[in-house]
Amino acid sequence: MTSHVKPLARIFSGVQPTGNLHLGNYLGAIRNWVRLQHDHECLFCVVDLHAITVWQEPAELRRATLEVAAALIACGIDAEKHVVFHQSAVPAHAQLAWIFNCVARVGWLNRMTQFKEKAGKDRENASVGLYAYPNLMAADILLYKATRVPVGEDQKQHLELANDIAQKFNHDYGRQVFPQIEPLILGPAARVMSLRDGTKKMSKSDASDQSRINLTDDPDAIALKIRRAKTDPEPLPHDEAGLEGRPEARNLVGIYAALADLHHGAVLAEHGGKPFSAFKAALTDLLVATLSPIAAEMRRLLADPGAIEAVLRRGAERAAALAAPTIAEVEETVGFVRL
Numbered sequence: 152m153t154s155h156v157k158p159l160a161r162i163f164s165g166v167q168p169t170g171n172l173h174l175g176n177y178l179g180a181i182r183n184w185v186r187l188q189h190d191h192e193c194l195f196c197v198v199d200l201h202a203i204t205v206w207q208e209p210a211e212l213r214r215a216t217l218e219v220a221a222a223l224i225a226c227g228i229d230a231e232k233h234v235v236f237h238q239s240a241v242p243a244h245a246q247l248a249w250i251f252n253c254v255a256r257v258g259w260l261n262r263m264t265q266f267k268e269k270a271g272k273d274r275e276n277a278s279v280g281l282y283a284y285p286n287l288m289a290a291d292i293l294l295y296k297a298t299r300v301p302v303g304e305d306q307k308q309h310l311e312l313a314n315d316i317a318q319k320f321n322h323d324y325g326r327q328v329f330p331q332i333e334p335l336i337l338g339p340a341a342r343v344m345s346l347r348d349g350t351k352k353m354s355k356s357d358a359s360d361q362s363r364i365n366l367t368d369d370p371d372a373i374a375l376k377i378r379r380a381k382t383d384p385e386p387l388p389h390d391e392a393g394l395e396g397r398p399e400a401r402n403l404v405g406i407y408a409a410l411a412d413l414h415h416g417a418v419l420a421e422h423g424g425k426p427f428s429a430f431k432a433a434l435t436d437l438l439v440a441t442l443s444p445i446a447a448e449m450r451r452l453l454a455d456p457g458a459i460e461a462v463l464r465r466g467a468e469r470a471a472a473l474a475a476p477t478i479a480e481v482e483e484t485v486g487f488v489r490l
């Protein structure tokens with residue numbers, strides 16, 4: 152019998168090495184990557200080139216790069232089977248990004264809402280890198296001709312731009328070099344909100360550490376943050392409709408549901424009618440059970456930075472090998488003399 156093994160679709164995704172990873176990163180992105188790795192060929196990249204589009208303290212950038220790599224592995228990414236690396240270790244990212252700088256139009260980038268948000272009022276003072284950020288992101292993905300990209304809602308516009316770049320490149324040079332990308336947009340179900348304000352996303356840039364659960368928080372810190380988490384005075388509702396207009400209640404129920412892999416309704420069927428104090432205790436137990444092994448594994452990995460660097464080195468070698476044919480094809484297509 153002959154068996155035809157369909158090649159697995161290739162996934163690329165990136166995470167910035169800025170600040171601490173938190174529960175929102177885990178439930179919103181990393182846990183999804185862990186699941187996707189079973190039926191895809193994956194590249195997971197710590198995007199340090201993207202990070203420096205805004206100022207980063209060098210020592211902190213280095214620390215965060217290793218910590219994010221450790222977190223991915225601790226959360227269950229298999230760095231033997233898949234490629235885990237950091238962006239600056241594979242110069243082809245910057246190389247292809249330059250070419251995309253010459254394909255993307257100023258008008259396209261002017262429409263990017265994330266640039267407007269991040270640059271704020273003082274646009275004249277934003278780095279050119281921040282402006283060209285989406286071109287580098289397109290290069291990250293298209294360098295490997297990855298066709299599936301798991302990202303949050305906020306990155307959707309960047310993926311549309313990447314598809315525009317791929318299409319214009321192919322059209323201008325009259326060759327089908329780049330594939331179209333399919334965004335795997337993670338729904339709002341995976342969106343974890345601040346513990347202090349249920350209408351704001353949980354964020355590493357929030358001034359209050361009480362607003363987020365870091366992956367490295369110990370059980371006491373988790374318990375305290377959940378105990379202090381904002382709620383309203385009502386007990387938990389019995390069904391999902393009862394979460395309407397109660398963003399903090401919805402957030403805590405959502406976190407519980409995501410951790411337990413249940414629907415909101417199923418969580419409320421069990422906990423509806425209870426006061427928040429009781430629910431918070433159950434939520435804390437669930438958080439500690441999920442995050443403690445991850446934190447312990449991160450500590451173990453980070454105790455030997457040489458070992459993480461070895462993983463990243465191996466990842467970078469494999470990524471560079473996968474990128475080389477695309478770079479050759481692009482140089483040939485564009486008309487660069489190849490020596």
Ligand code: TRP
Binds near residue numbers: 163164287291292301
């Ligand atoms: N811009 C993404 C973010 O901030 C990170 C990123 C960089 C990325 N390159 C990527 C995500 C390529 C997916 C694919 O979340």
